[in-house]
Amino acid sequence: YIQAAMQAGVEMGIYPKDAMKMVAQSVKGAAELILNNDTHPSVEIDKVTTPGGITIKGINELEHGGFTSTVIKAIKASAS
Incomplete structure (x- = not known):
């Protein structure tokens, strides 16, 4: 990242x-x-995002690109 x-x-x-x-x-x-x-990270994210704001737009781009899923898969693969 x-x-x-x-x-x-x-x-x-x-x-x-x-x-x-x-x-x-x-x-x-x-x-x-x-x-x-x-x-929890989601609590802090909720504090800094506003509807239609640039922060939530960036977060949505990460999620649409599979960011969370990719990080989870990479960490699990590294632990195997």
């Missing part, structure tokens, strides 16, 4: 090093929210 998000940033005109820092901070922030609040 991190590499793909960085590549998207670069395609959008962001310098690679800046894209890397932005993505890393985003992932770090998401992890800290879950750890500090002891909440």
Whole structure:
């Protein structure tokens, strides 16, 4: 995910090093929210999404592309 998000940033005109820092901070922030609040990821997602907003549009694109299913399959395959 991190590499793909960085590549998207670069395609959008962001310098690679800046894209890397932005993505890393985003992932770090998401992890800290879950750890500090002891909440399920869906709770935190609900807090930051609005109907028709850019966050939910991005999440929907990931799901339409099979993101969750692909991550689950990859982790299970790695554990075999």
